[in-house]
Amino acid sequence: MAQTRRQFRQYIRQQRNQLDETIQMHAAAQLLSQCQTLPELAISQHIALYLSNDGEIDTQPLIELLWSQGKQVYLPVLHPFSPGHLLFLHYHQHTPMMTNKYGIFEPKLDQTQVKPIEQLDLVFTPLVGFDSQGHRLGMGGGYYDRSLARWFATGVGPTPIGLAHDCQHVERLPTEEWDVPLPKIVTPSRIWHWEFKH
Known part of the structure; x- marks a missing residue:
């Protein structure tokens, strides 16, 4: 199982990293259009996002749209x-940034800027791959699984929505209980939707 998950990660990251700059820009614009149709986004005020890394679809246009909407x-x-x-910190144009141990930019830790996850309305999550049942394959650290465990168990807390390139979809992923x-999950070409009973 672990080997298969590792192989899936390797394969999908390879696919994603082969997308050239033009395709990436076009995908980010299409993703933005899809996100603008989300009812969850319209009613949310406090929204967690992430900065794209390792060929992930560019979230910057979405961040800038949210800023422009206040x-x-x-x-x-x-x-x-x-x-x-994970902690979630308020992010604006002048937030001091640093690089974490994975080489990803994140806000410099400032306790006054921390927002408890229960007070967020929406959490856009990164992912390496996803399947037709809504299963998400992350990088393997389990950060988002832990952050979203309460929501999954009870339905309480911010709604999670995944963002991905279309090439990150596979028919079925090997899954673990956690x-x-x-x-x-929103991709440039469509919005995937599943019903879960908590």
Whole structure:
């Protein structure tokens, strides 16, 4: 199972990294159009996003749209004392940034800027791959699975929505019991939607 998941990650990341700049820009514009139709986005004020990395679909246009609408944007930061967990910090044009241990930009830790996840309305999650049942394959650290575990168990907390390129879809992924499936995943060509009973 672990080997297969690793192979899936390798294969999908390879596909994603082969997308050239023009395709990436076009995909980001299409993703933005799809996201603008989300009813969840219209009613949300406090929204967690992430900065694209490793060939991920570009989230910058979406972040800038939210800023222009006066919405509050938050980014994940690796928890300094609780390994495997995330904090979400308020993010604006002048937020001081740093590189975390994975080489990903994140806001410099400032406790006054932390928003408890229960107070977020929406969490856009990165993913390596997803399947036709709504299962999400992350990078393997389990950060988002832990962050979203309460929502998955009870339905309480911010709604998670995945963002991905179309090439990140596979028919079926190998899953583990701690994996948190997503109710919606947005790609440039469509919005995938599943019903989950909590």
